[in-house]
Amino acid sequence: MRAGLTAIVVVASHLLGGPAQAVERAHADSIAVVIGARSEIAEVTLDTLRELYLRRRRVWPDGSRVIPVNLPADSDARQRFSKRVLGRLPQDLSAYWDRLYFDGIQPPVVLRTSEAVCAYLATEPKAIGYVPSHDVDTRACRVLFVLPE
Amino acid sequence: MRIVMELRRRWRTAALAMPLALLVGAAAPAADTLVPGVSRDPSGVGLILPGNLWVSGDVTLTVEAPETQATTFELDDVSLLARWEPYSRLAFFGELRLENLFEVTEHEGVFTSGGEVEIERLYAEALLTPELSLRVGKVFTPFGLWNVISRAPLTWTVEEPAVTENVFPKRATGLNLIYQKTWRGWSFDATGYGPGQNQIQFRDAEDESLDSGLMFGGRFAAGRDLGPAYAALGVNLAEFTRRDSRRWATATGLDLTVNAWGHEITGELTYRVPAGGGRATHGLYLQDAIPIVPTLHGVLRFEYFEPPDGPDATAQVVGLFWRPIPNVVLKADYIFGTRRLENLETGFQASFSLLF
Numbered sequence: 001m002r003a004g005l006t007a008i009v010v011v012a013s014h015l016l017g018g019p020a021q022a023v024e025r026a027h028a029d030s031i032a033v034v035i036g037a038r039s040e041i042a043e044v045t046l047d048t049l050r051e052l053y054l055r056r057r058r059v060w061p062d063g064s065r066v067i068p069v070n071l072p073a074d075s076d077a078r079q080r081f082s083k084r085v086l087g088r089l090p091q092d093l094s095a096y097w098d099r100l101y102f103d104g105i106q107p108p109v110v111l112r113t114s115e116a117v118c119a120y121l122a123t124e125p126k127a128i129g130y131v132p133s134h135d136v137d138t139r140a141c142r143v144l145f146v147l148p149e
Numbered sequence: 150m151r152i153v154m155e156l157r158r159r160w161r162t163a164a165l166a167m168p169l170a171l172l173v174g175a176a177a178p179a180a181d182t183l184v185p186g187v188s189r190d191p192s193g194v195g196l197i198l199p200g201n202l203w204v205s206g207d208v209t210l211t212v213e214a215p216e217t218q219a220t221t222f223e224l225d226d227v228s229l230l231a232r233w234e235p236y237s238r239l240a241f242f243g244e245l246r247l248e249n250l251f252e253v254t255e256h257e258g259v260f261t262s263g264g265e266v267e268i269e270r271l272y273a274e275a276l277l278t279p280e281l282s283l284r285v286g287k288v289f290t291p292f293g294l295w296n297v298i299s300r301a302p303l304t305w306t307v308e309e310p311a312v313t314e315n316v317f318p319k320r321a322t323g324l325n326l327i328y329q330k331t332w333r334g335w336s337f338d339a340t341g342y343g344p345g346q347n348q349i350q351f352r353d354a355e356d357e358s359l360d361s362g363l364m365f366g367g368r369f370a371a372g373r374d375l376g377p378a379y380a381a382l383g384v385n386l387a388e389f390t391r392r393d394s395r396r397w398a399t400a401t402g403l404d405l406t407v408n409a410w411g412h413e414i415t416g417e418l419t420y421r422v423p424a425g426g427g428r429a430t431h432g433l434y435l436q437d438a439i440p441i442v443p444t445l446h447g448v449l450r451f452e453y454f455e456p457p458d459g460p461d462a463t464a465q466v467v468g469l470f471w472r473p474i475p476n477v478v479l480k481a482d483y484i485f486g487t488r489r490l491e492n493l494e495t496g497f498q499a500s501f502s503l504l505f
Contacts, residue, residue, distance in 0.1 A: 047331040056329040056336075057279045058237075065237040087334075087374035091443060092408045097192060098303045104203050104232025104242055106191055 030133045030149065031081055034141040036121040044128065044144055049085050052128060054096070055105050060126065068108035069117055069129035077114075077132050084147055117141075193475030194504045201234040207504045209301040215496035217489060219255035225301060225500070226250075228269070238276040244269040272325070284325040287347070291325065291340045291368050292317050292385045293404045293417045302478045302502035305413075305438045305446065306468050311454040311493040312419050312432030317387050317400040318346040318360050334373050336381070341367040346389055364389035370404070378409035385419075396424035411440035423457065430457045438470065446470040448482070454493060462488045464495065478502040 033049060035041050041060070044052070051057035052068050060066055071078040073090040082090050097107045111117050114135035121127050122140035129141075136143055186199040195205030206229040214220040226248040234240040250264040272286030289297045295313040298304055322345040330337050348361035365388050372381025385402040402419035416435040423429065432454035439447040448468040455461035468482035479501055486495040 047333065050331045050336070051279075051329070056331075059276050059279055061279060063238055087379040088408050089411075091440075092379075092411060092413070095303075095413050095438070099298055101190075101192055101194065101205070102230070102298060102300055102303055104195075104205070104230060104240075106195075106197075106203070109191055 031077055031084075031130050031147045032133045032136050032143045033128070033130050033145055033147065034118065034121060034136060034143055035128050036123070036125050037138070037140055037142050039121070039125040039127075039142065041125075041128070041144070046085065046147075049128075050087075053086055053108060055100060055107065058105075064126050067124055067127035069120060069127055070108040070110045071114070071117065071130070072110055072112060077130065081130050081147065195230075203232045203234075205230045205505065207300070207302045207502055209500055209502040211301075211307060211498070211500045213307075213494070213496070213498050215489075215494045217496075218494075219257065221252060221254045223252040224250045227264075228300065240274045241272075242274060243271045270320075280328055280330045282327045284327065285323075287320055287322045288325050288342070290318055290321045290364075290366065290387065291327075291342060292366060292387055292400065293368075293383070293402055293419065294406065294415055295417065301500060302504055305436065305448045305470050305480075306450065306466055306482045307480050307498040307500045308482070308484070308494070310417070310432075310434035310436075310450065310452050311462070311464070311490060312417060312434055312452070316419050316421050316430055316432070318362075318364055318389055320347040320360070321345065321364055321366070322347060336372045338370040338372075338383070339368070341365075348392075361392040362390045362394070366400075372406070378407055380408075381406045390424060394424055398422060398424040413438040428457055429455075431455050436466075444472050452486075452493065454490065456490060459490075460488065462486055462490050462493055464493055476504050478504070 033044065048057065052066050053070075055068075058066055071081075073079075079089060082088065082093070086093065100107070111120055111129075114131035115137065117129040117131050118135075118137040118140040121129055128144075130147070131141075133143075133146060188197045189195070190197060190203065190205065195203055197203050206227065208227050209225045210223070211225040212220070212222050226246055227250065228247075229245045230243070232240055232242045246267045246269045247264045248267065249262060252260045254260065268287065270287055270289060272284045272288055274282055274284045276282045289299055291297055293313065295304070295309055296317075296319060299309070299319075301307070321342045323343050325340060325342040328337070328339045343365035344363050346360045346362050346364045366386055368383055368385045370381055370383035372379065383404040385400070385404065387400045388397050389400075390397045398421060400419060400421040402417060404418075405414070405416045407414040414435070414437050416433065418433040420429060420431040432452065434450055434452045436448065436450040439449065441447055446469070448466065448470055450466035450468075452464040452466070453461065454464075464484055464486035466482055466484050468480060471479045473479075479499075481497075481499040483497050484493070484495050486493055489495055
């Protein structure tokens with residue numbers, strides 16, 4: 001009886017794109033917050049990440065400049081990162097950046113690809129970025145944490 | 150006196166020459182690096198020069214066709230902004246404004262002057278901790294939302310709401326302590342400032358027309374995500390006195406921001422109790438910037454204002470804000486109102502701004 005039920009669950013989960021595949025897909029689509037492989041930054045919380053990417057916090061605790069790195073505004077990873085971390089989509093933040101521009105504070109630099117983000121982080125230990133988890137180049141960058149969905 | 154005149158003349162020359170130099174940079178082909186050591190700001194406006202020096206500016210042309218007065222066309226102002234960060238924890242910021250350069254009034258003709266140079270803002274900023282910073286110098290009074298933007302290219306409409314004008318001192322001079330932190334998804338902003346208005350109280354000051362006197366104030370705001378929206382609410386308080394008076398006026402206010410589905414909804418409510426009693430000045434506005442296409446917004450605003458004397462007024466503003474490229478902003482508004490006030494002029498207004 002139990003074996004029969006298990007068989008039904010396995011068949012159903014395959015037909016419906018079952019739990020194993022769902023976990024795999026979620027992992028593939030998740031976003032990793034990354035720093036350079038040789039960076040000394042040990043921990044960044046979600047709250048701190050918001051501060052860094054809104055440029056409300058512009059120095060690390062040791063006093064060095066924070067260099068947050070963005071992907072292009074129209075990329076899927078940027079859209080999801082912005083909504084999840086900053087609470088707003090990139091297009092909803094244009095007025096916010098206008099106000100900071102007025103104080104001479106620039107938005108995060110934009111690099112076009114995940115490869116470019118990891119390559120840049122490898123050379124700049126004070127930079128922080130994010131890329132889709134499956135794009136992490138572990139030779140160049142280190143995952144701090146994966147954004148909760 | 151001669152030295153002051155000479156300095157003003159040189160500032161005017163510099164203020165006119167800098168935009169030309171920056172315009173050359175703005176007109177250059179889009180590239181991260183224009184020449185070795187000089188790059189364009191990621192926002193597309195402004196230049197980053199060697200030594201962490203950032204420079205930018207803007208020019209605004211305005212047309213006003215009030216319902217009851219002559220139409221005017223004016224070169225409203227030229228602004229130059231610079232920020233220099235010699236160290237990661239230390240920055241210097243300055244904004245120089247050249248205004249009233251050129252005006253054409255219907256039936257009256259052309260009016261030109263050498264322009265008036267004003268130091269809008271000038272401060273040193275020290276990042277004391279990652280959350281706490283201190284500005285020393287002259288800043289826009291951190292009261293509400295509109296007063297700290299206050300620049301023609303970046304506001305959604307040509308004219309500011311009546312309640313944000315002349316209800317509290319526009320600038321604060323002295324110390325401005327700013328604390329910003331996000332905790333469990335809540336973003337907190339707190340700022341305190343003092344001890345002066347635009348001009349701190351100098352007994353021997355010659356120019357009585359300047360805002361001068363003492364001022365102390367603060368703002369606290371909290372914001373967070375609310376489902377698909379982001380909302381923030383701020384509370385404001387300022388106490389100030391004119392240099393020729395020992396009586397203190399009090400301005401209190403609330404401000405609100407909501408971002409949702411591309412809309413930016415903002416509002417302010419301000420109430421000022423004058424020094425020595427008398428009738429309070431109060432008012433509010435509620436505004437929605439509505440996305441039409443990514444570069445074009447419609448703007449709707451409701452205003453209510455009760456001046457210190459005379460009857461109150463309500464107004465509705467209908468406008469368009471178009472930013473086809475990062476360097477250009479075009480605005481057109483029509484203000485409907487129950488009556489005309491000095492700072493609430495009914496009729497048509499439009500502006501063209503170039504940021505460089």
